[in-house]
Amino acid sequence: MMTDRTLSTMIVLLLALPLAPISRAWYVARKVGGGARGGLQRDGVLLTVVTASYLVILAGLLFREILGVDYSARRFTTICLNLGLMVVVTAWTAARRGALGGILPLSAAAVAAVWLYIAAISSVV
Numbered sequence: 001m002m003t004d005r006t007l008s009t010m011i012v013l014l015l016a017l018p019l020a021p022i023s024r025a026w027y028v029a030r031k032v033g034g035g036a037r038g039g040l041q042r043d044g045v046l047l048t049v050v051t052a053s054y055l056v057i058l059a060g061l062l063f064r065e066i067l068g069v070d071y072s073a074r075r076f077t078t079i080c081l082n083l084g085l086m087v088v089v090t091a092w093t094a095a096r097r098g099a100l101g102g103i104l105p106l107s108a109a110a111v112a113a114v115w116l117y118i119a120a121i122s123s124v125v
Helices: 004-016 019-032 038-062 073-095 103-124
Strands: none
Touching: 004 103, 019 038, 019 103, 038 073, 038 103, 073 103
């Protein structure tokens, strides 16, 4: 049986899940270097988008107004746009292995999973 503490731990782990792949992707991007490679530049832009989306999640935990008030159109628009964007980035980067390999789609999928959780909780609670 799941206790409240176990559930809280699982939620924190879900919210922290994107940290590892995003950190690894930034490490690989810096290691691959500043050469003028189109693939790395494109992946760098997509990695920045994924990171920004995750930062919106973290900022939303600290400042609830960032996502919007509960049950507002702004909140659902923010959640749906970010979720949709992360799904598109995941599909695109998975289909086209770029300079960062499989770590970028993994990062985007992890952020999408958190947005999906936020969408589910926002529509129920």
